[in-house]
Amino acid sequence: KIHSIVLAPDFNTAEKINSKLSKIGNLSADGRPILGLDAKELLRIVLGASEDAMLIPAHAWTPHFSIFGAASGFDSLEECFEDLTPHVYAIETGLSSDPQMNWRLSCLDMITLTSHSDAHSPQKIGREANILDTDVSYTAITNAMKKRGGFTGTIEFFPEEGKYQYNGHRVCGVSLSPGETNKNNYLCPVCGKKVTIGVMHRVDKLADRKNGFKPKNAPVFYSVIPLAEIISETLKVGVNSKVVRNEYFKLLEIICREGSGY
Ligand SMILES: [Zn+2]
Ligand SMILES: [Zn+2]
Incomplete structure (x- = not known):
């Protein structure tokens, strides 16, 4: 299960996407409707509605509901989107990861690392954000994400602030580093159940570069509390x-x- 952000250039496109998706599930049941289709099929529907529409995998590293999360089963964009992968231009880093962590994967060098509120409640709007130096138009903003021109950076949480930075077992109040988790065989030292694998562990597992690597021309990011x-x-x-x-x-x-x- 993967949360996805869909951007549509106009209401006509949004209506087209909605009418396709409403045949698959009930769009009005929840603010975040749950649909039984692969993310790749969702992308196909989005692009079918308009070639200017975009799909961005949301909070890409959280353990549940994300493309690289421990529970999703995907280790790369290609595994998920197959031949449609070139149409994925951006991923959302989410609250528990920042660009520095994502820079450790060379396969993300061509992907724009976006940051959004994932608000859930109104006072959290803007808690993470993209910094754009573009015209205020759909085309200019999505072009910045697609071609990086004008996408100058992001405002980020410290990943430690996110809920899923470390591994852990919430009901037992347990939090473990990747090393400690390996030592404990992925089990909670209090109750013996499996721990939830957090963001740092997944990044460690999929990374092909050491911590601290910075790609050339990477947009800046600012960490705020x-x-x-x-x-x-x-x-x-x-x-x-x-x-x-x-x-x-x-x-x-x-x-x-x-x-x-x-
Ligand atoms: Zn989500
Ligand atoms: Zn436990």
Whole structure:
């Protein structure tokens, strides 16, 4: 199972895609409809609706619902998309991986590493983002992703902030590095069940380069910590608490008043 992002150049294309997909599953059942078709077939439908439409594999490394995740079974884009692979121009790095980790795979050198909110709730919109130096149009933005011109970088979480950086067993509160996991035979040291294999482990497994490698002309990336998280850590209170919310808006007011010198 793979989460995918579909970009359509216009409503007509979106309608075409929707009408095809609604024969496969119920599109209105959920904000993220679940469809019983291979990602490759989804890509075929998307391209059939318009050659300008795009499919981007979402949060490419998370253990579940992602192309390279431990549970997906794919070790490369080609395994998943076969002859349609040249039509995949970008993957989303997701919250638990950053470009540096993806640079370790030479097979991703021609792939644009995008970052999006994966918001789930409104206050998280923009928590990760692409930095584009293009016209504000569908064609210009997708061309930047396809040809890299004008795709100048991304804003990223520290991968450690993501839920799936390490391996672990959440119900037991266990978190293991790839090395520790090998030593424990992929089993949880508390309950003995299989651990969930996280992002770092999968990158380690599929990488053909050492940690720290940087491809030539790679776009820059900036790692940021959400303001609410910083307040929460500083005041030692929960990130969803009222105290954090009040402080957050107080700081926003100051920043808006005094300009973006902060
Ligand atoms: Zn998802
Ligand atoms: Zn356990």
